[in-house]
Structures are given as structure tokens and as C-alpha cells.
Amino acid sequence: MNDSIHDHDELHKGAPQTGTRLLADVSLPAAVIHESALAHNLAWMQGFCDAHGARLAPHGKTTMCPELFQRQLAAGAWGITLATAPQCRAAFRHGVNRLLMANQLVGEANMAIVAGLIEAGADFYCVVDSLANVEQLARYFTACGLRLKVLIELGLPGGRCGCRDTDEVMALAERIDSEQALVLSGLEGYEGVVHGSDPERAVRAYAWQLVEAAQGLERDALIETPQPLITASGSAWYDLIAEVFHEAHLGAQFVPVLRPGCYVVHDHGIYRQAQRDILERQPRIEHGLKPALEVFAQVVSLPEPGQAIIGMGKRDIGHDQLPEPLRRYREGDERGRALSVQGWQVIRLMDQHAFVRLPRESEEPEVGNGRVRVGDIVAFGTSHPCLTFDKWRRICRVDERLEVVEVMQTCF
Amino acid sequence: MNDSIHDHDELHKGAPQTGTRLLADVSLPAAVIHESALAHNLAWMQGFCDAHGARLAPHGKTTMCPELFQRQLAAGAWGITLATAPQCRAAFRHGVNRLLMANQLVGEANMAIVAGLIEAGADFYCVVDSLANVEQLARYFTACGLRLKVLIELGLPGGRCGCRDTDEVMALAERIDSEQALVLSGLEGYEGVVHGSDPERAVRAYAWQLVEAAQGLERDALIETPQPLITASGSAWYDLIAEVFHEAHLGAQFVPVLRPGCYVVHDHGIYRQAQRDILERQPRIEHGLKPALEVFAQVVSLPEPGQAIIGMGKRDIGHDQLPEPLRRYREGDERGRALSVQGWQVIRLMDQHAFVRLPRESEEPEVGNGRVRVGDIVAFGTSHPCLTFDKWRRICRVDERLEVVEVMQTCF
Numbered sequence: 001m002n003d004s005i006h007d008h009d010e011l012h013k014g015a016p017q018t019g020t021r022l023l024a025d026v027s028l029p030a031a032v033i034h035e036s037a038l039a040h041n042l043a044w045m046q047g048f049c050d051a052h053g054a055r056l057a058p059h060g061k062t063t064m065c066p067e068l069f070q071r072q073l074a075a076g077a078w079g080i081t082l083a084t085a086p087q088c089r090a091a092f093r094h095g096v097n098r099l100l101m102a103n104q105l106v107g108e109a110n111m112a113i114v115a116g117l118i119e120a121g122a123d124f125y126c127v128v129d130s131l132a133n134v135e136q137l138a139r140y141f142t143a144c145g146l147r148l149k150v151l152i153e154l155g156l157p158g159g160r161c162g163c164r165d166t167d168e169v170m171a172l173a174e175r176i177d178s179e180q181a182l183v184l185s186g187l188e189g190y191e192g193v194v195h196g197s198d199p200e201r202a203v204r205a206y207a208w209q210l211v212e213a214a215q216g217l218e219r220d221a222l223i224e225t226p227q228p229l230i231t232a233s234g235s236a237w238y239d240l241i242a243e244v245f246h247e248a249h250l251g252a253q254f255v256p257v258l259r260p261g262c263y264v265v266h267d268h269g270i271y272r273q274a275q276r277d278i279l280e281r282q283p284r285i286e287h288g289l290k291p292a293l294e295v296f297a298q299v300v301s302l303p304e305p306g307q308a309i310i311g312m313g314k315r316d317i318g319h320d321q322l323p324e325p326l327r328r329y330r331e332g333d334e335r336g337r338a339l340s341v342q343g344w345q346v347i348r349l350m351d352q353h354a355f356v357r358l359p360r361e362s363e364e365p366e367v368g369n370g371r372v373r374v375g376d377i378v379a380f381g382t383s384h385p386c387l388t389f390d391k392w393r394r395i396c397r398v399d400e401r402l403e404v405v406e407v408m409q410t411c412f
Numbered sequence: 413m414n415d416s417i418h419d420h421d422e423l424h425k426g427a428p429q430t431g432t433r434l435l436a437d438v439s440l441p442a443a444v445i446h447e448s449a450l451a452h453n454l455a456w457m458q459g460f461c462d463a464h465g466a467r468l469a470p471h472g473k474t475t476m477c478p479e480l481f482q483r484q485l486a487a488g489a490w491g492i493t494l495a496t497a498p499q500c501r502a503a504f505r506h507g508v509n510r511l512l513m514a515n516q517l518v519g520e521a522n523m524a525i526v527a528g529l530i531e532a533g534a535d536f537y538c539v540v541d542s543l544a545n546v547e548q549l550a551r552y553f554t555a556c557g558l559r560l561k562v563l564i565e566l567g568l569p570g571g572r573c574g575c576r577d578t579d580e581v582m583a584l585a586e587r588i589d590s591e592q593a594l595v596l597s598g599l600e601g602y603e604g605v606v607h608g609s610d611p612e613r614a615v616r617a618y619a620w621q622l623v624e625a626a627q628g629l630e631r632d633a634l635i636e637t638p639q640p641l642i643t644a645s646g647s648a649w650y651d652l653i654a655e656v657f658h659e660a661h662l663g664a665q666f667v668p669v670l671r672p673g674c675y676v677v678h679d680h681g682i683y684r685q686a687q688r689d690i691l692e693r694q695p696r697i698e699h700g701l702k703p704a705l706e707v708f709a710q711v712v713s714l715p716e717p718g719q720a721i722i723g724m725g726k727r728d729i730g731h732d733q734l735p736e737p738l739r740r741y742r743e744g745d746e747r748g749r750a751l752s753v754q755g756w757q758v759i760r761l762m763d764q765h766a767f768v769r770l771p772r773e774s775e776e777p778e779v780g781n782g783r784v785r786v787g788d789i790v791a792f793g794t795s796h797p798c799l800t801f802d803k804w805r806r807i808c809r810v811d812e813r814l815e816v817v818e819v820m821q822t823c824f
Contacts, residue, residue, distance in 0.1 A: 024520065024521075025521055027497060027498055027521040027522050027525060028519050028521065028522070061727075061763065061764065083727075083763070083764040084723070084764065085439060086439055103723070103764065104712040104713060104723070104786075106711070106712045106723060106786060106787055107440050107710050107743060107787065108436065108743070108744070109436075109437055109439040109440065110439050110440070113439060129713055129715065130713060130714065130715075130786050132785060132786040133712075133713075133786050133787075136786070136787060155715055157716065158716075159715075160715075160762070160765060160767070161712065161713035161715055161721050161765075162713070162715060163715075164716055298518045298519050299518070300515065300516040300518045300545075300573060301541055301545075301572075301573035302542065302544075303541065303542075303567055303571075303572075303573055303574060303576060304569065304570075304576055309572055309573050311496070311516070311518060314799060315473075315495075315798070315802055315824070331519060331520070332520070351473065351495070351798050351799070352473065352495040352496065352515065353572060353573075373544060374516075374518060374542050374544040374545050374548070375518055375519065375544070375545075375548060386727070386763050387726060387727075387763070390727055391802065391824075393824065412727075412803075
């Protein structure tokens with residue numbers, strides 16, 4: 001161990017510091033969040049939920065960034081949604097008390113994590129969709145002397161998890177009702193796995209099915225909590241879920257909870273398209289979300305005409321689609337002047353390198369916009385954000401002058 | 413902050429502890445390395461390099477796992493190869509003194525990291541392939557009063573980084589020779605980007621080109637170090653590189669250094685195939701590498717006939733190809749009896765879920781092998797390992813009884 005420069009807090013790529021200039025002082029590649037777009041998105045989605053009478057429990061698995069969880073809560077979020085027991089533990093440790101685990105709680109080691117959270121005072125919910133899992137949970141939490149709040153998941157035929165119809169939901173509810181350790185607290189769904197030729201219609205139909213199943217549980221007095229939840233929505237169809245929950249006038253019986261995650265930094269790919277669809281469906285909404293997350297990286301080689309090699313790869317950025325060059329800067333430029341990357345195209349991504357095809361102009365003698373040089377810094381966008389966040393232990397939040405105003409931790 | 417269960421060292425998925433049983437005590441999903449296969453691979457590759465008179469500098473970017481770096485060094489490795497300045501810093505902090513950064517060092521923030529390493533006593537090498545970068549490095553390291561050891565990269569037309577021919581190499585060497593701050597220390601190449609209809613022939617030809625360029629540098633007395641390096645090889649063609657370096661009798665003039673990375677845990681995909689090709693090309697080698705890295709995850713739902721949903725997704729496992737179910741276990745089974753997953757097939761991977769198509773037999777009433785249940789644990793293999801390692805902050809090293817003998821950290 002070389003103690004002279006050893007520091008556990010810097011066990012990560014780059015070790016950026018607050019107050020530094022992104023274009024001069026930060027080891028690149030680095031993941032970057034633009035404050036102005038972030039602030040816009042936080043307010044936008046909270047406003048959308050408020051306008052529809054719904055609570056917002058942003059999916060935290062997108063970012064796993066406690067600083068963003070706190071921003072979401074400060075903006076008015078009701079709680080944070082998470083995908084796994086370790087994610088819930090990480091969020092709770094960073095001050096998130098209301099945790100909606102939108103998945104099944106399976107495995108005694110995961111149940112032990114959740115038991116610890118409940119004992120420590122967390123307001124925890126998870127979902128169930130099988131008698132087998134209900135029995136496992138009842139056995140475990142009975143032995144602990146704790147009560148676990150569960151939501152029944154209603155899925156879709158050919159979909160992911162979840163009961164396949166209302167009969168299954170009712171049978172499961174009766175089984176839960178017989179277990180002292182389990183508290184039926186509402187109904188959960190996820191419309192992100194709808195399929196078929198008319199997904200908009202299918203999402204609406206599914207949302208109504210959720211409403212009817214929830215009302216069935218209420219009618220049969222199978223729900224134990226005074227403020228049961230009805231919750232659905234990912235990042236692509238939340239407007240339709242919100243509309244149906246609103247039209248159903250659930251407010252008095254159920255707390256409607258929406259769970260989009262990617263909105264917080266939006267996207268340069270699938271969610272940009274999804275957002276365009278939402279704005280088309282919802283003509284009253286004038287402005288949409290703004291992409292806030294980028295990866296900044298440098299040209300490391302210009303080995304032959306028409307080609308630039310960038311020091312950024314699958315280790316640094318989501319690669320459901322190839323990253324998109326957005327802007328270029330000169331290293332150290334104090335004014336942060338953006339140069340064009342018109343015609344630049346990523347054609348291949350390896351673990352630590354991106355291959356960019358350059359248009360002819362970028363190689364001509366320096367005029368105006370500046371011929372590309374080794375060391376030039378390129379900002380890239382991509383899709384989807386979940387698979388960029390999980391590449392980083394630290395993310396630079398920057399202001400409009402590209403100064404680092406916060407170095408945010410992730411806790412994957 | 414909920415201090416009652418707050419512990420910075422556990423800011424990661426799962427928090428497994430040494431001495432626990434993988435099938436009972438560890439939060440799943442979890443990344444797992446089998447000690448027996450790991451030990452085999454460490455010895456195998458060191459033996460291979462020894463037999464070819466080459467030094468081994470395993471590519472550390474594959475794992476970024478200091479415990480594995482130490483195992484590689486203990487097995488006889490000459491140093492550790494890395495891809496970026498922050499990776500080099502992380503390795504040095506964990507006791508690796510000889511660092512071969514097999515990429516260009518670009519950006520003053522990255523140069524500052526490397527300057528810190530050299531000042532702290534690291535034996536550091538990086539590669540250069542452009543006059544622009546040579547000038548940047550010379551300016552920076554002259555200002556620091558330090559000397560930087562560089563290797564010239566010889567690439568391939570249509571490839572990644574690197575000079576495109578020997579003339580470019582010689583011109584660059586002369587420029588380096590004129591800079592007091594830079595110490596030309598050898599030649600570097602990477603054959604992993606060869607292309608064309610006969611890659612075997614192309615790799616051999618490229619290896620000979622490296623040899624000739626290195627000999628040219630030596631002949632013109634452009635190399636400054638007494639023990640210059642010649643280095644190439646990823647994880648698919650190291651046998652051909654080793655052969656050519658061996659046949660060229662470089663031993664006296666150059667230290668030949670091989671840099672495979674994935675061998676340490678091998679693979680269930682592209683490198684399994686590459687290894688078969690190597691064994692075919694090298695009939696004297698009897699046994700090859702063994703896959704050592706798996707992800708263990710649980711069945712969370714059996715929502716309809718023929719379908720199992722697993723609590724493991726793109727957040728947990730590399731997805732250049734869909735993961736391969738290898739074995740199944742009952743949660744808590746003390747004997748660790750492996751059940752069959754014959755006919756199981758992953759058909760889709762989301763962020764936190766895998767969709768498995770089940771054969772008819774697995775759903776029949778329990779006989780012998782055991783009908784699949786919610787909570788069953790499935791071991792998955794995948795390709796390639798670099799993109800599984802970077803999903804995890806902790807990895808469980810297990811013995812043959814599936815007890816956790818070490819919880820290994822990664823430092824991405």
C-alpha cells in the first residue's frame with residue numbers, strides 16, 4: 001500500500017473536486033450533469049404529478065445518487081422507488097425514509113436487509129405476485145416479529161412479473177390477509193412491458209385494469225392500510241397512467257403514485273423520443289424535459305484522415321445506442337466556447353475507446369471553428385441514462401460556465 | 413442520515429461477508445469467482461508466458477480488483493497493464509509499482525495524476541502516437557521537472573490508435589529524442605483490432621511489423637533505456653504474438669511483454685471461442701483456461717407457464733451476449749447440490765431482470781431434479797468479463813463448497 005497518496009474517498013475514476021473547471025482541472029472522461037437542465041426537470045416532473053393529483057416516487061435505481069434523491073425529495077417527491085433490497089438500504093442510509101421497492105423481495109439475505117430497515121424506522125413497501133413468495137415472506141417476518149407492507153403486482157400476459165389477472169390478485173390478497181406478518185397496502189403495476197401494435201391503447205387498458213383490481217381489493221375489504229397505494233409508470237408512459245388514475249377519481253380511496261426515473265436527467269435517445277410522443281399526446285404541455293447528463297471525453301488520437309479516437313468507451317457511457325457527439329471544446333478554454341461537431345459520428349465503441357468518423361471540414365487548416373486536435377474535449381449524449389450512471393462513482397454537477405459546483409456520489 | 417446502520421464500507425450491493433455461505437447468507441444477485449478456476453488460470457497464463465520467454469503484464473482494466481492484481485504479481489507477473497491514469501493511480505495505491513498504461517496520456521488533469529505517481533516512485537510507462545501529444549507531454553513534464561517513459565504505438569491502417577507505418581514511428585522517435593523530459597522506452601501494439609478474411613495471418617504479419625519497427629529504433633539508437641519493452645496482445649491472440657516475439661529472438665535487445673486481461677477469469681463467450689482457436693493452433697497445449705466468473709441470482713417470479721423472471725439484469729452482468737444459465741441450486745441447500753438448467757434460455761435482459769424461457773419438464777411435479785421454485789438460485793455465465801466486473805464494488809471469491817473465502821473490492 002502506497003500511503004503517500006492513499007485516500008479511500010478517491011477510489012474512483014477522476015477524483016474531481018468541487019470548484020474546479022471541467023475543461024481544465026478534471027480527469028476525463030467524466031460524467032457531467034448540467035444544473036440548469038436538472039433543476040428544470042426536477043420542477044417539471046413534480047409539477048406534472050401535482051397537476052394530476054398524483055404523488056411522485058422517482059425510481060432511484062436510475063441514478064443511485066443520494067444527492068439527487070435529496071433534490072427529488074426537496075422538490076416535493078413523496079418517497080423514492082428502488083429495485084433491490086441493497087438499493088433500499090443505500091437510500092435509507094442517505095436519509096430516504098419512504099422506500100417503495102417496486103420488485104419482489106426474494107431470498108433470506110435480502111429479507112434480512114429489509115428487516116433491518118423496518119427496525120430502523122423505514123416506511124418500506126415491496127411487491128408480491130406469488131403464493132410461494134407470500135409464504136416465504138410470512139415465515140421470515142413472523143420469525144422476526146415484524147410486519148411487512150406489501151403491494152400486489154398485477155402484470156400483463158407475456159409481460160414480466162405480476163399476477164396475470166384479477167382472480168389471481170384476489171386469491172393472493174386473501175392469502176396475505178391470513179398472514180399477520182404481512183400488511184396488504186395496495187396494488188402495483190408496470191406498463192413498460194406492454195407490447196403489440198397499439199401500445200398507447202394497451203397502456204390505457206392496463207391502467208384501467210389496475211384501477212379495477214384496486215377497487216376490487218377495497219370492495220372486499222382486503223386492504224389493511226388507511227392510505228393504500230396504487231402505483232405504476234416508468235419513464236415513457238407516465239402521462240397515460242396519470243390520466244387514467246386522475247379520471248378514475250381514486251384520490252379518496254387510494255394514493256396514486258407515479259414512478260418515472262429517467263426524467264431527472266432525461267436522455268438523448270429512447271426517452272427523448274418518448275417525450276416527443278408525450279408532448280404530442282398532451283398538447284397543453286408546452287415544454288418538455290431537457291437532457292442533463294453528458295459524458296465529457298478527449299480526443300486521444302487522430303491516426304488517419306477522417307478518424308478520431310476518443311478516450312471513452314463502454315466502461316464510461318451507456319451503449320444501448322452509440323453515443324452522440326454534441327459539442328466540442330478546447331482543453332483549458334476559460335470561456336468554454338462550444339465548437340461544432342457537425343457531421344461527427346460514433347461508429348464503434350470498445351471498452352475504453354470510441355471511434356469517431358469525421359467530416360472532411362474538420363481536418364482542414366484552422367479557420368473559425370478550429371481544426372480538431374489531440375486533447376480536444378467532446379461532450380457526448382446517450383441513452384438510456386441508467387446504464388451511464390452505473391459506470392460512475394462520482395458525477396460532476398456543473399453550472400453554465402462548466403465549473404464543478406458539486407461532486408455527487410453514486411452508491412451502486 | 414440514519415446512523416444506526418450507516419457504514420461507508422458497505423456502500424455497495426449485497427455487502428457479503430467472508431465466511432458466509434453463498435446459497436444462504438449473501439444478498440443476491442452477486443458476482444462470484446471460483447477459486448479453483450482462478451488459481452488454475454493464474455498459473456496457466458504465467459506458465460504460458462514463461463514458456464515463451466515473455467513477461468506478463470496482465471491488463472488490469474478487466475477486473476480493477478487489487479486483490480487479483482496481487483494474485484497476478486504473486487504468480488510471477490512483471491507488472492500490471494492499465495487503460496487510464498485514474499486506473500493507474502488506483503493500482504498504485506494498492507501496491508502495484510510497475511504500471512504499463514497501454515494508452516495515450518492526454519489532458520493535463522491526467523498528466524497531473526501520472527506526475528504524482530512518478531514522484532511517489534511508480535515505474536510508469538505510457539504510449540504515444542502523435543507529435544501533438546509528444547509536445548503536450550514534453551511541455552507538461554518539463555514544467556514538472558520529471559521524466560516520462562513512453563512507448564511508441566504502432567497501429568494498423570483502419571485500426572484504432574497508433575502510427576500507421578514505420579516511417580511515422582521513426583519520425584516520432586526522433587521528436588521524442590529531442591525532448592529531455594521524455595524517455596523512449598520501447599514499442600507498443602495492439603493486435604485486437606486486426607480485420608480481414610484471415611485474421612491469423614494478419615496478426616502474425618502485424619507482430620513481425622512490430623519486431624521490425626522495434627529493431628529499427630534500436631538500430632538508429634533512438635531508444636534510451638537499457639531494457640526497452642516490446643509489447644502487444646489482448647486476450648484472443650496472445651499465442652501468436654508470443655510465438656513471433658519468441659521466434660525473433662528479441663530477448664537480448666528487448667523485454668517482450670504480453671498483456672492479456674480476460675484470462676484471469678476467462679469467459680463463457682467470445683474468449684471461450686478464442687481459447688478453442690488457440691488450443692487448435694497450439695496442439696502442444698493440453699488444457700486451456702477455465703471460466704471462473706459467474707453471477708448468482710434468484711428466481712423472483714414464475715408468472716406463467718414456460719417463463720421464469722430472474723432478479724438479475726444489465727446492472728449486474730455483461731451483456732455483449734445474453735447470459736447463459738449454468739446451474740441451479742436450492743436456497744439454503746447446505747450440500748450445494750447443483751440442479752440442471754437444461755433447456756433454460758435467457759431471452760431478454762432489462763436493467764434489473766432477466767427473462768428465462770423454461771422447458772416443459774422444469775414445471776412438472778417435483779421429481780428427482782426438482783421443479784423450479786421462486787427463490788431458486790441460478791448461476792449465470794457471460795461474455796466478456798470486463799463488462800461484468802465494472803458492475804460490482806464487491807465480488808465474492810468462493811471455494812468448492814460455495815463458501816465465501818474472500819470479499820474482493822474493485823476500484824473502478
